[in-house]
Amino acid sequence: MERASVPIRLYSTGPSRPHELVEGVTEAPARLQVVHEGPLNDAAFVVYEVESFEPIRKLMQILGNYRLNTPSVKDTRAPIDAKRGMLLAPQIRPREAERLREMGVAFADYRGNCFLSLPESLIDIRGKTAPAPSEGKAASASRRSKRRAAALFTPRRAQVAAMLLSYPMLLSSSVREIAWAANVSTGTAAGALKLFAESGYLFSMGDRYCFRSATLMLSAWAREYPSGLGRQLSRFDGVGDLARIAEGDRLGWVSGDLAVSDLISTLEGIFYVEDETTARRLVREGRVRLNTGENSSRRVAGGTALGVSINQAFWAGTVLRQLEAREGSPSFRQRGTWARWEVAPLAVIYADLINNVDPRLHEVSVRVEEAMAARWEAHGFGKP
Secondary structure, three states: OOOOOOOEEEEEOOOOOOEEEEOOEEEEEEEEEEEOOOEEEEEEEEEEEEOOOHHHHHHHHHHOOOOOOOOOOOOOOOOOOOOEEEEEEOOOOHHHHHHHHHHOOEEEEOOOOEEEEEOOEEEEEOOOOOOOOOOOHHHHHHHHHHHHHHHHOOHHHHHHHHHHHHOHHHHHOOHHHHHHHHOOOHHHHHHHHHHHHHOOOEEEEOOEEEEOOHHHHHHHHHHHOOOOHHHHHEEEEEEEOHHHHHHOOOOOEEEHHHHHOOOOOOOEEEEEEOOHHHHHHHHHHOOOEEOOOOOOOOEEOOEEOEEEEEEEOOOOHHHHHHHHHHHOOOOOOOOOHHHHOEEOOHHHHHHHHHOOOOHHHHHHHHHHHHHHHHHHHHOOOOOO
């Protein structure tokens, strides 16, 4: 919503994962908050996100005359209930925007067009159909580059890239072993390696590969992580008592600032878990609750409630422990309460740090990149 520059905030409602409603349309429960010099209201919504124009037509065909804001009307043609809904898209054309208004469907696009009708408020921003005047050839080229990166680092291929960047020893292994480490099929791993080589990040040497540009690959991969693999792995965002979690059993892997606790004080807790049962246990033990904006700084026993993000680990625990044992723990993982917790792969830690809005974490991310570069150099790849 920040990219669309509209006064709306969306956030997760729980551990339910997004799912594909129809091809090209992702559905996810969320809560929506209208903001204007402070929150005005808060409501449950279902978000429908598309990445191109064609799926908008599909979604509108499914909705038909179904009015999402009218609970008394039911549509038996699709698994949509009577909750409010919002469509997010890169661009919504004027004709489709008008139809969505008539249907009562809230929407927003990256151009800044937006429609939302609630009992307490009305937002109707229209007419923004062209790029900002300041956009020139450089901006267009940047957008094309981002689209290519998004296409390259699809969630499954992003898993392969994350493990190669974090554990460069895998480049000396067979495709089957790389697939095993990344938790993908052998075919997916082979296809990913080929595409990475074609994109200039890897160099092919027969049936083995080596890094050609590890630094650029890390940068491109990390930029796409929040909207790609990271979004798919997200299960729950809220606030909770990190002190209780730290003192309890180790329930998964830590990332972000918890993984670099020797370098910075705790700002939020990012966790990766193997299954839903562990996620629910983490929620209970940390007294994690939904962040509505009002309770984000509420005092809890022993301190202040901090942000907690719970995500699905894409790796297998036994595999990651074997890889970590071979590489060794980074120097910033020696002291403090969180030192006894296992950590996510370094590439994931780097992405969680660099994509945070806090500039202090950007500074710390440099140390993580240096630790990765040391691994690349140790395996003869240098820091290209």
